[in-house]
Structure formats: C-alpha cells, structure tokens
Amino acid sequence: MQPISAPEKPHQIPIDQLIQALNVDPKTGLTADEAKRRYEESGPNALQEAKRESAFTILLRQFTGVIVYILAAAAGISFFLGETVEGFAIIAVLLINAITGFILEWNARQSMDALRKMDTTPARVLRDGRIREISSEEVTIGDILVVEAGDLVAADANLFEVSQLQADESALTGESLPVDKNTELPPDESPLGDQHNRLFKGTPVTAGTGRAVVTGIGQQTELGKIATMVEEAKRSATPLEAKLDSLAKVLIWVTVGLAALFLVVGLLRNEEPLRLIETALALSIAAIPEGMSVVATIALAYGMLRLAEKKVIVKRLSAVETLGGTNVIFTDKTGTLTQNRIEVNTLQLPGQQAEIRADAEAQKLEVVHGDQAITESETYQQLIRVGVLCNNADYDIVDGKPKEVGDPVEVSLLKFAIAAGQNPDQIHREFPRKAEKAFSSDTRIMGTLHEHNNGFLVAVKGAAEEVLDRCQSLDEKDRKAYYDLSEKMATDGLRTLAFAYRQTDTRPGDDFADKDLTYIGLIGFLDPPRTEVTPALQACREAGIKVIMVTGDHPATALTIASKVRLIEPGEEMVLTGKDLKPLNELQADDRKKLLECRVFARVSPAQKLDMIELYQQDGDIVGMTGDGVNDAPALKKSDIGIAMGLRGTQVAAETADMVLKDDSFTSIVTAIAQGRVIFENIRKFVLFLLSCNLSEIFVVTFAGFLNVGNPLLPLQILFINIVTDVFPALALGVGRENSSLMHQPPRDPKTPIMDRRDWRMLVLYALAITASVLGAYWFGTQKLGLTQQEGNNLTFYALSFAQLMHVFNLRSGRSFFVNEITRNRYIWYALLLCVFILLLTYYVPFLAQILSIKTIPSTELWMIAVAGIAPVILIQLVKGVMRLGK
Template sequence: MLETPRQNTSEEPGKLDITDLKTGLSSQEAGSRILEFGLNELEQVKPESIWSILSRQVNSVIVWILAAAAIVSFFLGDTLEGFAVIAVILINAITGFILEYNARQSMEALRKLDTTPARVLRDRKIMEIPSEQVTIGDILILEAGDLIPADALIREVNQLTVDESALTGESVPSPKTIDPSQKDAPLGDRHDCLFKGTAITNGNAKAVVTGIGQSTELGKIATMVSQAKRTATPLEAKLDALGKVLIWVTLGMATLFLIVGFLRGQEIKQLIETAVALAIAAIPEGMSVVATVALAYGMLRLAEKKVIVKRLSAVETLGGTNVIFTDKTGTLTENKIEVEALRAAGNDFSVRINTDKGGGQTLEILKGDQGLIHSPEIEMLARIGALVNNAQLDSKKSERRELGDPVEVALLLYARASGIDLHKLYRDYQRQAEKAFSSDTRMMATLDQVGPDYFIGVKGAVEEVSALCNWENQEDRTKELEVSEAMAADGLRTLAFAYRQTDHKPGENFTQEEKLTYAGLIGFLDPPRKEVIKSLNACHDAGIKVIMVTGDHPATSLKIAKQVNLVGPDEQLVITGKDLEAFDFASLDDQKKMMECHVFARVNPAQKLDMIDFYQKQGDIVGMTGDGVNDAPALKKSDIGIAMGLRGTAVAAEAADMVLKDDSFASIVHAIEQGRVIFENIRKFIVFLLSCNMSEIFVVTFAGFLNVGSPLLPLQILFINIITDVFPALALGVGKDNKKLMKSPPRDPKQPILQIADWKRIVFYALVMTASVLGVYWYVINQLGLSPQEGNTITFYALSLAQLLHVFNMYSGKLRFFNNEITRNKFIWMALILCILIMFATNYIPFLRHILSLQRLDIQSLKLILAAGISPILVIQTVRIFVPIK
C-alpha cells in the first residue's frame, strides 16, 4: 500500500490518503474526489467584457473620421445627418462586436476539440480519460511523449527523464528517481516529483497525483500571469496597414480638393461637405472584421475535416507551403500493423491472423511448413514479443480497445493467436527491470522473474540485436541480415528477437553480461493508405514537393514510396542518416543530390532540423509532420508543424501548428487547399471592397473638380459602404469552392496581399463604375433637366446596384460567368437578396427615405438605374474575354 499526501485544500493539511499501486482508485472514490477537489483544470482567464469588445469597435482611425464627419455635420447645421452618422457608427460597432464574438466562439470550439488524454490505473485496469478527470490519489501511467496531466509523486520509475523547461527554464531534461528530495528543494531539484505541463522525454513511470488544477506548480504560476494583451495576426496587421494607407491618401486628396476649391472661389460649406464625403468614401468598413471571420470560419471548417489549426496566422502560411516532410508510418500508410512474416530456426513463414465472429483469433500459416505452427521456436518468438512490450489489449471482446505502440499491439495479437494466454503469462513472468527503446540503442529489453529463474527478452533492429547474440559462425548472422533486407525490400518492417534464461539475478546491464540466444525475425505489414496516391498527385499539380523522412529501413521506405507514386518505379536514390553525416551542405554537388532525393531513411532528429534549415535557406516554405517527442524540435522549426492526433504524443501536438485527428496525409493536402481558399477569399473581398470604395472616391472627386454638383451625400456613401460592401464581402470571405487553386504553384508569403496586377484591376473596376454612374448623373441633370435631389437619388441607387453586381466579377480564371466559385456560393445570393430588400426599403419607407435625402423613384428612374448598374459588369466581362484574369 502507498501513502500519498492529499491536496492541501481540506481542513486537515496533513491528512494522508492510501492508494494501492496495483489497483489504483476505485471509480466511486475517484468520482467523490472530483466532487471534493474539482476538475483538474486551470482557471480560465476571465473573458473579455462586452464593454471592452464594444469599445474596441469604436477605437480606430475609421471611427474617428466618421465621428469627425458627424461633428462637422452638426457644425454645418445638418443635425439629422449628424445623428445618422452616429447611428451608423453604432450599427457598425454592434455588427463588428457580433462578428468578433462569434469568431471568438469558433476558436473556443476549436480549442475544445483538441483535448489531452491521460492514462490512469482505476479498478485494477489502465484506462484513458480526459486529463480534466484526473484527481488526487490517481495512479498515473506515464511513458515517453506524454504531457504530465497533474503534479505527482513518483513511485515506480524506469530510465525517466522529463523536460521541465516550461517551469524551470532548464533546457536539459531532468532525470527522475524515487529517492526522496530534500525538503524545500527548488523545482529543478525535486527529482522524485512530476509537474503538470512538463513532458516525458524518455522512459516510463507510475506516479500518484498530489496536486491538480490551480494547486499545481503550473497553476500557481498561472495565477501570477496577468491577462495577455490581444495581438493582431500578421494578416490582420497587413490589412490594418492597407486600410490606414488608403485613409491617409484619401485625406490628402480631400485636403487638396479643399485647397483647389477655395482658390477657385467655391462655396466653403459645399467644399467641406464634399471633403467629408471623400473621407467617408475611403473608409473600408469591416475589412479587419471580415478577415477575422473568414479565418475563423475556415478554421472551423477544417476542424470538421479532422484538421485542428491552432493559430489564425498559420492559415496564411498554409497557402504558401511548397515542401512537405512527411513520415511514412501512419501518414502514408494505414498504421494498421499486423504480423505478416516470421523467420525462426532458419525457416521462413508467411502468416495471417484470422478473427472469428466471436472475436477469437487463430494463427494461419499461408506459406511454410504447417507442422511447425506450434513449434517451440515460433512459440518463443510470440512469448518474447508479448513480454518485451508495454501495449495493452482490452479484455472485453465486445469493446476491444488497444492501447500502445501499433507494433507492440500487433505482437500481442500474434501471441494471443498463437495460443498464449496473456493473463497467465503476465502472472508467471514478473517484470523486474526494463531498458526502454531509444534512437541510440534501437532496442528494448526487459528482465522478468519466472519462479526461481530469470528471463531476459530483447527486440529491436536486427543489426543491434544480432550483435548481442552467440553465433556458431558469422555466416549465420550474415544470412539473418540478408533475410531482413529481403523482408524490407518487400515493404515489411522487421524486428529481431533474442533471449536468455538464467538461474541467477542479472545486474543492471543485463543485456550485456552474457551472450543472448537469437530467436528470429518478425516482419510487419503496414499497407499504403488508399487515398495517398490521389493526394500526392494533387501535391504535384499544386507545385508542392513531398519528401519522405523516416527512421525506417531504406529498402522499406523506398518500396512504400514507389507504391504510393511518391517516386517513379525505377527510382533508386535513398539518402540515409549516415549519408547525411558526410554531407557538405555548402557543396553544390551535395545540394543537388539533396534537392533530387525524395526518400530519406534512418534519419535522426538533429538531421531533420538540418534538412528543414536547408530547404528554408533555399526560400521554401516547409511543412513537417511528426508524432513523437523527438519530432518536436523539427515541428517547431518548420514553417508549419503538423502533429498526428491519433498516434501522436502530446508533446508533438503542443509543438505543432496543426493537429490531424485522423493522421492522414490526405488531410494535410486538404488543409493546404483550404488554406489557399481562405487566403484567396480574403484577397477577393479586399479587391472587392477597395474597388467599390475607390469608385465612390472617384465619383465625388471627379464631380467636384468638374464642378457638376454633389452626386452623393456623405450619409449616402456611408450607407452604401455598410450595405453593398460588407455583406457581399462577408459572403466572399466564407466561400468554399475554388478547384483551380490546387492546379497552380503556391504563392510567395513574402509578397503583399495585393500585387500590382490587383491594383490595376481595382483602378480599372472603379473607373468603369465611376464612368457609368457619373454618365447617368450628367445625363439626368443636363439632358433630362431633373433636380439635383432626383439626380442624387438615381446616382445613389445606380452605384449601389453596380457595386452589388460587381461581386460577380470576382471569380478567377477564364470566362465562365455562369458557372464559377462565385455563382456556386450560396452566401453570395443570400447577401444580394438581403441588400436588394434593404435598398427597396430605403425608397418605400418614408423614414429611411427622409434620412438618406432620397426621392421616390418612377419608371424612368428605375430604367436609368438598371442601365447604370448593369453597364459596368457588361463592360468588365467584355474586357475579360480579351484580357483573362488569373
């Protein structure tokens, strides 16, 4: 029995609990403790208040200019217009608040999808539970790669080291023991304690929970950290800078307009009203809000596809990714490992595990001597595989669960199918010691006591395992190496097995004391995922280079690469970790070889960093997949770190920018595609907004310099911006369908959002709409003799209609006006219907008509409005026939 200190929250700080290391807490006791101590979670940062979010909506240059326009209106005696501008400011603020609040809720939904599990011992069984359900006295079952879910006291340990840099700042992992630490020792010297939020880098352990939630060391630090200030993503910063430049340029134009008008002797009041109209026309209302909504909506859509994007700014980088370093196992392959081939006592077998309707399993030999199926040699392979193993099979056949490394799970299934009773085996063989697998030794070994004797089992790479064994002659060992190579060439992953039985207890270095007996080889099959070939073809079309980087055997890696069409059938180039050690990255020959190679095998973590650095120096944007602790540095260094959510460790997930909940390479390609779609949507609505705003600027400016009156009033411009700009822009921002994006090379993330070609389009679009609207205004005033108020009304509706229809000019590619990503976007049609209904309301509801200084429309006016509103789209589409837009 084990005494463990309880969390210091009760009236008796010294009270102790007793937890049995073999049984753990009972479910009933765990439930009562959760009720007593609460959930194992840190206190959430107090949400930003409603008033704070609202105040941010009005704390911007845009709102200040609108407020100045309202003040000027009051000063000039236009009281109604002043109040209307204030009303629009409030409407814009409330709209921004709703959209930003919803975007924040979407991000919260994404956060909840990415939960961290914990393994605990309860009711004598190891179970996986959400870390929030861990409570005082729980026995934690911890292995390399786990994030520690709570503060705990170590009770069993095997070669355990922990990365505590999050708490101590010490970059070197700390070794852990069960020896008691000195009282009041600093965190870095508490070698028998584990702390919430730190990460196990090697070994395994059992530990009893002593602190949860806010009472952990991490929780204590969290209470001292003030709420972080809201910072803009790079994309938001670019948008803000773009908006400010546009505003100040327009303010300069307004000032110039005032000076020129004053020198020409024009009326001061009219000049000021026109200058105010120019300033309002320049404001891109809702640009940053629409960008945030587009990003959040796209991220939530990715979450529905089992892709968790952890940072808004990562979406921008996704669109530019042009190199992907991918693991083989589980990403390009199914990660459904099964024993496929055996070699024991010089005999080769091809096997299959059959499962009957009741869940029972039997071993079938497909190729080889059937009479040897129950031979001692095959039984010994199965026994070693089950003993040198930390995986677990659920005993309930109706609810089969498999916990642990897939290869170790496959070994347990093979042992059970061979007729071994796993429960009896583990009762008879009591583990005394373990040497965990590491990239240095490439082996795992266990020491078990069976009665008065001891059994040493070893599994690992055939080169290392065979070197520890006793051979009658070197030719026998060479033969085993050749067989392993042949298995690997057939796409199998191989492990060698060895053992030693002794009647005296071995020492700490039990694998090295005496030579082992070689037991044989097992080959594991992990077939390629069916969807990978299609995804790799999509990457090729999109200009994305895919490189396999794996610790697996070179022949196995090349075989899988050929099966999924990552390389051609005649490709033979594979670079290994040993090859990379001799590489000179400054050599042009070695650089060329690196660029030509698509398969890297037996690569260690440090070499992954070198490879990422090499491609980044070439100017590439690198995505990196990973699942283990040793992948974390590479995931952090890459431009986009992609962690595996099913088989991946919590450490890898924390270091990554994306988490794949299905571990599928196809999900990576889908994420890149959606990243491109999201960025393209943002670029489209910026082009749309700026061309609309620029048309308003041109209408007011040209009319002013030509001295033909004021075709638009400030309040009318503001109303157009809110209605005909924001709603269609939002619809553009959440579009889904744009297949052409994965047929073109990735964009350069260093370039600004808008290229020179985009600015040319914006000016062209604005000039076409301006010419149409001003042409109608001149015609109704000079040819039809209508009043300025009637001309103003026609101009207002004509520009509104032209801008609404302008959204159909935003499609990409060749002329396909009636079938493109815009016409297939249901939100576009919803936005147009809403805006048109609002425009009708402004004419038929007297109150709105009065506020906007509009006149009732007759049939002749409607015809002119239709002509002026439709003409721009006809002209633009005609030009696109001869000058296609990419």
C-alpha cells in the same frame, strides 16, 4: 550552507560524482529538514504559470488595425462637423466588427494549463531511510526517486539502480518504442532519446523498477524547458493579416492624397471651405471599404464551420487562410505518419524472408513481399510458438475492443500469432511454464522453460548477438551471416529480436537459456505507416507543397517510414540528425542549401525544430507544423500554422496548435489546405469587388468636383452603400463554392499581395466603367432632363447602388457568363434580393428616406437607374472578350 543547484548536462556526470555533488546518501535519501530547506530555496517542482490573456485584452485587440484607425478618425471628423448620424453609423460599423471578432476568437488556448496538468501526480521518494509518498510539487533537487511500472516520473533524475526498467518517452522525444534504461554514461553530445541513464519529468514508466537522484525540477526539467519555449515562442502576424494591413496602408495614402488634392483645387477656386471639408470627408469614407474586415471575419468563420464538419477544428480565424497558403509542412513521424503502435513487419528465417501484414482483429495474415511459402514451414510455426511462450504480455478483445497489457513488442508477438490462426491461450495450456529467466541489460535475453509431452521446451528471445552466441550448433560463418542480417534490418529502421529454442527430455538447470539452443530466425518490428498517408502526400506534391519529416526517432527508422509512405522519392534518401544541425546564426550558405534540400530529419530536439521552422520562414515560406507530443508544442506555436493530432496527441499539443485534427488523418490536412486556398480566392474576389466599388465612389465624387457639376453623393449615402449594398454581395463571394482546380496549382507566392498587378488593372477598369455609367446618368438627368440637384443626387445614389450590385457578375473566373461559380452560388442571389429589398425600404420608409435625403423619384428616372446599373456589366464583358481574343 551552499545552495544546491541543478547541474548542467547531468547525463555526462558519473553517478558517484553526481550524488556527491548533490550531497545525498542514496541509501537513506534526504532528511526531512534538508528537503524542506531545499524546497524553500529552489521552490516547488511545478511549471510557471503563463500570463493569461484576459477577455478585455482580446476585445481591445479587435479595435486595432489601420482600417479601424481610419474609420475612427472619420467618425471624429463627422462629429466635429456636426454630422452626428454619420459619426454614429461609422461607430456602429466598428462595434459590429469588434463584437464579431471577439466572439469568434474567445476560446481557451492556454497550453501552459495542459502542461501543468502533468504535474499533479504523487511521487515516492526516499527520505530519512524510508519510502514516502509526497506531492510531486514537493520533490526537490537531490531527492531519491523510487519508480516502478505505472508511475509518472515526477522530475528529471539520473538513475543509479535499475531492474528491467523501461519508460515511454514518445511524447517528449518522438521515440515510438519504450526506452530501456540503464546506469551507463552515454556519449557527451547524446540527444534526449539516447540519454538512457536519465528519467524525464512527465514520462510514464512502462516496465521494471529503479531508483534515481533528482537533478532538475520545475522549469529546469526538459518538460519545463519546452514549456518555456512554448511561452516564449512568438507568433508573427499571419500572411492574411499582414496583407490586409498592407492593403490598408495603401488606402491611407489614396485617401490622404485625394482629399488633399481636392482641398487644394477647391481652395484655388475660392470654393466654400466647409463644403470642401464635407466633400473631402465623403472621399475619405468612399476610399475605405468599411465592410472588408467584417466580411473577411465572416468568410473565415464560414470556412471554420465547413472544416469542423470534416473533423478539423480551427482555433484561430486567420489559420484557415494561412493553411491555404502553406507551401512547407513539417510533420512528426510517430502518430502522424505512423500508427504509434508496434507490429511484426519482417520475418527472416534460415533460407526464407518475407514482409507481412498481420491483422489480429480480423485473424488475417498477408505476405506482402518475399517468400509466399514461408507460412507453410515448420520453422515458421516454431517461431510463433516461441514468440507466444517467451512472453509476459496479454492481448484480448473485450466487447469488440482490443485490450493490450504489457510491453508493446510482446503484445505485437501475440497479435502476430492470432493473425496467423493460432490461439495463445491454447499454446500456454499445451506448454505450461515452469521457470523464467527475465530479461536484463547484462544478458539482453529472456528465456522461459515449459513442460510438454513428458519433456521440456526452452523458449528464448533477445538481441541477435546474444542469442546467436548461445546457438552452438551454428558455425562461425552462419553466425556472422545472421548477425549481419540483423544489423541490416536495424539499418532499415526495424527493431530486431532473434528467437531460439531447445527441446530436452530432462529438466535443465538454472542456466537453461544459456546454451545448446537451436536458432529459429529474426523478427523485425516496425511502427506501421498510416495507410491513408501516401495518397495525401501525393496530393501535397501535386499541389506544390513540400512535406518534411522532423522526428526525435532513430535515423534509419525515420528514413524507412519516409520511403514507405512515399514522402521521399528515389534519389532523395538523405537524412540529417540533430548532430548535423548547427545553430541558425552559424549557418553558411552551403549549410542552408543542404538543410533546405533535405526531407528527413531525425534525432532532432525541440529547440532544433524551432530553428528549422525559422530557417524556412526566413526563406520566405509559409510553414505548417504537425505534431502530437509535448516535444512538438514549441514548434507548433512558432510555425505559421500549427496542426495537432486530436486522438493520439497530447493535450499540450492540442492547446498550443491553431488547428486540431479530430481524426488524426493526414488526409484532413489536404482537405484543410484545399479549403484554405478556396478561402483565399474568395477573399481576393470580395476585396477586388469592394475596392472597385469604393474606387467608383471616389471617381464619382472626385470627377464631379473637378468638373464642378455639383455633389452627386452625400457622405452618409456613401457610408450606407459601403456597409449595406456592398457588404452582402461581398459576403456571398466570401462563402463561395470550392474550386477543385486550385489543388492542382502550385501554392501562391507568400510574398504576393492579395491583389496583384492584373487585379489592380481590372479594379481601375471596373471602377471607370461604373463611374462613366453613373456620372453619365447624373449628367443626362441634370443637364438634359432638368432634374434638380437633390433629384440628381437621388438618381446617382440608386444608379450607383444598382450598378455595384450587378458588378458582382463581373467577378466570375470561368469563360461562360451564365454558368460559373458566381451564378451557381445561391448566396449571391440571396444577397441581391436582400439588397434590392433594403433599397426599396430606403425609398418607402420615411425615417430612412429622411436620413439619406431621399425624395420622390420621377418615373423617368427609373429607366435611367436600370440602364446605369446594367451598362457597366455589358461594357466589362465586351472588354474581357476583346482581351481574350488578343491573347
């Protein structure tokens, strides 16, 4: 027997041909034996399990990176030369960094687990002529699914029998409203949102009943394809990781070059090889900022904690800085820019029009635009009455919380009535229902019959064309005018319904909703925008960040929301759909330009979202992606920074993203961006601080060696300075205060390294100033005061330590030396006090003094240490003052 396989493009296959191809009887379903055979052949209807990242793998990753490799090599050389204390000290640095990184990265980010949780519901299938309830994993290709309101669809399937069937596909397609299902074939290239003849795995049925033949299970489903994309979408190194790695490579060449130069010069001078190797090792240690990775990790962790207080949960450390550098943000519409609920937005009555805002909880209705007198007309009251009566939904406030049951559009009509001051329950008591004509895809109207004052009232709502055709009192001109008005409302992104009624003294027959109706008007429904989005988007504009809407919803709806929230300005009203998007490898220069200029994309598939993100990444941008649905998961993972909505979002999106907004507020993204920019500025400052300190150590050792005035620093002393007296001030710089001015500047160029040319020039200037001061003190002490080599070594150690501590005040960005972000940072003062205390311990604790070769310092050296520490700060401030005057 030939194996049964999932058909390609099942939405294009007529249902009769599909049933025949799948070899199933739609009246009886598969036999138990055939279902078992297909299950064994095709496997379970479950998503494949992603490979888990073990704790060992996460820990092992902490020992990767260029700086780590250099430190490991330095430790190996130390052990080889018998310098075991130095070797163990370097290993301790590596372990501290690895443990810190492991603890902060250990979290559950298994998006596949979340996807799999959508698989555990039961399913009802037709087998051997009887409806049976089975595990969703046992559903196989060719099974006949039986669904009704409240079910979660177990597999992808094509419908062949429907009755008022609707499904909520917002998590899969981005479509705000439940989708009406039918058995008609859509156009060939229809996106998922327009394939109304299909049901999709993992989507809930919101109304009606239906039967469908299963065409895809497990990874073959649309949900499975998204799961595969989530698993296959690869994260590239974040900008911060890449920049730190690039900086580390520069340090390798500096280290190798200086060490080699020193060795060659020393050998030409016939100096002792062992001494040369020890000095070269000292240079290597001096060239490497051992504390940089630890400080970067802690600075990012501090940023994580600050964002957590502001309802932003960060799952990846580097994501804090990455968001600060983001210059393009892709955002979904539903639930992100909008509230993911349907509300009455526009009223179109004969001769009157208004845009309204209805608040049912506050029982308040406001006319925000249009005819303010519309609420005083009798037609308006009749519209409310018909909207309540021709309605099967329920809305109530229980214990202070709204409770909604039924179709979202019908719920919005009840909320509209309550906001207008009407009581739906009272209206139902005054107009008891006697009959109903349910909505169907054939008639596209719903009608109800009510008794009132010894007469009857017919209430009708439905598609404008169908309702208008049943209003015989309208002439052809008016009918066309009202229909054109409904089409314009649809073009503006509104879902429209027409309303009509009829009053009669005698009870009408079964065709009560089909003739002699009186037209009332149109209502336009909209998923309303989130009120806080507009100022947040304006803040993004001021910060030079481009925000782009990418949604699976209707183009007109997408454009309307984009205009309402001011995502686009006048003149930017271009919208492209999935049909307009070519594969990335087929784009020409003009195509790329058009895509990069467009701000609104609609009817876009998950795969096309990935292409859009990659397009911008290829253009050199740092891309953020916000989303809340299953359909957003691959793009959240592919982007440089994935941002999920925590309240309305699916668990899949939250597990896949790098950040989760607990309050679903787009404003929180702006807050996170500001924090990210502050973090990057702080990182730039402490990298500049650490490297200038390290370069001063290199200069001290190198210049002393070339001048043949002895070895002013020992390798272990350099290591001590690097991991103690350098790290704490650098850490204080890393957790500096926020700088609001950063959000009024454009995003930094993602291609720009952490340190630009100006930073490198200042770095050399800082290092030379410290070197001149420290070597000056060393020369004066040994040559003029007659200090021994060891006493000179101790003088250099404390002078360099103190000079580097004072150097932190050179990193200010303001003009005032005494009032700036450095002096206002209390952690700077804590760090300085701590480091001074540690330096005192190295002198007064015998064990530490022995390890660092510290001997008693004569009192004459104390004033030299103080002068050597303060002199570089004075010199740098004078140079900066001259530079400012020269501008």
